[in-house]
Amino acid sequence: MTAYKHRIPCPHCGENMGIRKSQGLTPVYRVATVECRNDECGFRGTADIEVTNTLTPSDIPNPTVNLPFSPRLMQALMAQKAS
Numbered sequence: 001m002t003a004y005k006h007r008i009p010c011p012h013c014g015e016n017m018g019i020r021k022s023q024g025l026t027p028v029y030r031v032a033t034v035e036c037r038n039d040e041c042g043f044r045g046t047a048d049i050e051v052t053n054t055l056t057p058s059d060i061p062n063p064t065v066n067l068p069f070s071p072r073l074m075q076a077l078m079a080q081k082a083s
Ligand SMILES: [Zn+2]
Pocket: 010, 011, 012, 013, 014, 015, 036, 037, 038, 041, 042, 043
């Protein structure tokens, strides 16, 4: 076993799925083709991958990308302001 990697389990058999390819539709949105690694299962599908929030802002931001801070971070900032 190598180092832990984030993985997506197959919705049918729970085995790891591999990401075959992903196609970027916008800077924050891509569609990936996923394939189950269990030969007995053979499921293939697509997965949407969307970057939805900012946790740490980029030092070289893309002006066309506007990602809101994550709700949790907003709450933390609000709490700071309130105190
Ligand atoms: Zn499967």
